[in-house]
Amino acid sequence: MDIGGMLARNARRHPNKEALVYGDKRYTYEGLNLDVNKLANALLALGVNKGEKVALMMQNSDRYVIAFMAIMKVGAVAVPVNFRLAAPEVEYIVNHSDSVVFFFDPEYDGLVASLKGKISKVRQLISAGKSENNAGAVDWDALTANIAGEEPGVLVEEWDDCEILYTSGTTGRPKGALFDHHRILHVGMVMVVxxxxxxxxxxxxxxxxxxxxxxxxxxxxxxxxxxxxxxxxxxxxxxxxxxxxxxxxxxxxxxxxxxxxxxxxxxxxxxxxxxxxxxxxxxxxxxxxxxxxxxxxxxxxxxxxxxxxxxxxxxxxxxxxxxxxxxxxxxxxxxxxxxxxxxxxxxxxxxxxxxxxxxxxxxxxxxxxxxxxxxxxxxxxxxxxxxxxxxxxxxxxxxxxxxxKKDMIITGGENVYSTEVEQVLYQHPGVLEAAVIGLQHSVWGETVAAVICPKPGNVISEEELKAFCSSRLADYKIPRIYKFPEVLPRNASGKVLKRVLRDTYKRF
Known part of the structure; x- marks a missing residue:
């Protein structure tokens, strides 16, 4: 069993069923499979071989789904790239993954153009839409214009590699987690069950x-x-x-x-x-x-x-x-x-x-x-x-x-777990978001700090929050320092970047 094969089977099983909706575009399973096959055959025509890596720096769209499934059908390995990354971070992932093809949305044309000469393993850039094309990419529509829609005919097996997922990089350089079809299919089956x-x-x-x-x-x-x-x-x-x-x-x-x-x-x-x-x-x-x-x-x-x-x-x-x-x-x-x-x-x-x-x-x-x-x-x-x-x-x-492990706070020899303190802060009716970090302290080693985003129209004082926590937490767990930014820094997965907060407020 393989991921691309699932789409082909559903196209035969219920060809006229609605498969994909994006804006005013609606695809049946038969139509989606046809578009996926066209792109898959276009990748084969570009010389993409089974096991080679294909990077995707695209926002959610119908074409993201089509590109991912096409990569699966030719037995290549998808390398999803966070579109919020800066150019040096994108460069690292594309190079480290050994990607030979790089799909990107047209709004990232300038960023990709800045990587010219720096991602030497990439043989072909593909823009998912019309752009100024400073990057020198081939346009998706031109690439697939005269390509047939039959099944690509690549034998893809359950134990073939299919994804490299780069970690969020909250503790340094992101690491690429490698998966095969077997593992990812089991992830999907978890949700079915x-x-x-x-x-x-x-x-x-x-x-x-x-x-x-x-x-x-x-x-x-x-x-x-x-x-x-x-x-x-x-x-x-x-x-x-x-x-x-x-x-x-x-x-x-x-x-x-x-x-x-x-x-x-x-x-x-x-x-x-x-x-x-x-x-x-x-x-x-x-x-x-x-x-x-x-x-x-x-x-x-x-x-x-x-x-x-x-x-x-x-x-x-x-x-x-x-x-x-x-x-x-x-x-x-x-x-x-x-x-x-x-x-x-x-x-x-x-x-x-x-x-x-x-x-x-x-x-x-x-x-x-x-x-x-x-x-x-x-x-x-x-x-x-x-x-x-x-x-x-x-x-x-x-x-x-x-x-x-890296976020646990040790203050005066006592362990403080940030999640426990955050759960209490979220109980305050005026708190929209909260993050708790440890900041260096000359006497206690670390001190507990709370970074708070109030709900719109609310003003919360430090004294109010300290009093609120005092009846709900042990004294050593109560934040001593409070900061009130407009937003919390997050990665694209929604995780708060606590290292950024620690760097921002290290001198309090």
Whole structure:
């Protein structure tokens, strides 16, 4: 079984079924498969060989889906690139991945042109739309104009490589997690089993498709069963709510920030959201208070916490609807085909109430870090993926992530987990977003600092927040320093860039 083959089978199985919606463009499965085949055959005509790498720096669109599936059909390896990266970061990923073809949206023409002579392994640049073409790229339409639409005829097998997913790079240079079709297909099957993705579903793709969650959990699972995919290019809260009703979306996945801003839409209750039967969230921790608000506002408890990591496919643990309020803040239990543990430094399982490292193993875990044996050996040990996340486990086996190892704060010899403090701050009615970091202190080693974005129209004082925390946290956990920027720095996955905050406020 292979990813490209899923599309071909669905085109034969129900050719006239709606497969893809993007703006005013609507594709049947037969039509989508035809366009994918044309691009796949165009790639073969360019000399793209099985196993070669093809980079994609594109925003969500119909052409992203077509390009990804075409890469799968020719047995090449997709290298999704975060379109928010600066030129040196793009240069590193394209070069490190050994990409030979580079797809990009026309708005990135200038950035790609600046890399001329710096990405020497790239044999062909392809613009996904009309541009000034300073980069010297071939236009998508011209490339596929006279290409036949038959199946490419490349034998692609389950154990062939298919993706290199670069990590967020929150701790330095991004690392490329390598996957084959077997692993990614299992990621999709997880959603079929746990969230009931089925042929009748209409999935909204809003989170970036270069991110493993939207790409593998939902695009792949939807292609596997032959669901309908509705793609939005950018996140605009009111437009998302409008699309949920207009397109009769049945399953929605978003990062916590998206839910937060959607709930702030003034006329939220006027939107028709009755078609949505399942909501997923992940890619970053979702505060318990925000989960409660979302369950109330969306008038359903059908929420799933998808707690995983890029190196897992993503895969890891899941908190199902029945446990959202019973186990508030928990990540959940291991998904199918996966085992999860929380271990101490010696590799032994911790007891309930203790803190250890969250580790997983299973069918979705990466093969390795591409061209990085040292990092692979450090992360994959004795068959287990060591995540670098601190976690606890309760007497029912539910795992709760408490912090990244690098984000734990040690103040006066006491450990403070930023997630615990953030959960309390989010309970304050005037707080929109919160991030807790440790800043160097001459006496205590580190001191706890809170970076707060108030809700529109709210003004919150340090004294008010200290008083609020004092009845909810031990004294040493209460933030001593408060900063109030307009926004929190985030990567494209929605994760707060705490290293940026530490650098910004290191002199307080």
């Amino acid at each position: 746990h969230m009931g993705v089925n042929p009748g579903d209409r999935l909204l793709h809003l989170a970036p498709l270069f991110h493993s969650a939207q790409l593998n959990l939902f695009l792949v699972s939807g292609m596997y069963v032959g669901a309908t995919h509705v793609v939005l290019r950018t996140f605009e809260p009111h437009r998302v709510l409008e699309t949920l009703g207009k397109e009769k979306i049945t399953l929605f996945f978003g990062v916590p920030t998206m839910y937060n801003f959607m709930l702030q839409v003034p006329n939220f209750d006027s939107y028709d959201l009755a078609s949505v039967t399942r909501f997923g969230y992940g890619a970053a921790p979702m505060p318990v208070e925000l989960v409660r608000q979302a369950i109330s506002k969306f008038s359903t408890d059908r929420f799933y916490n998808l707690c995983g990591l890029t190196e897992g496919g993503p895969g890891g643990i899941m908190l199902v609807p029945e446990d959202q309020l019973r186990k508030p803040g928990a990540g959940g239990k291991a998904i199918i085909s996966t085992e999860a543990r929380v271990v101490n430094d010696a590799g032994g399982d911790i007891l309930p109430g203790q803190v250890g490292e969250f580790i997983i193993r299973g069918e979705t875990v990466m093969i390795c870090y591409y061209k990085n044996p040292e990092a692979t050996a450090e992360t994959l040990r004795n068959g287990w993926l060591h995540t670098g996340d601190f976690a606890t486990i309760d007497d029912e086996g539910y795992i709760t992530l408490v912090d990244r």
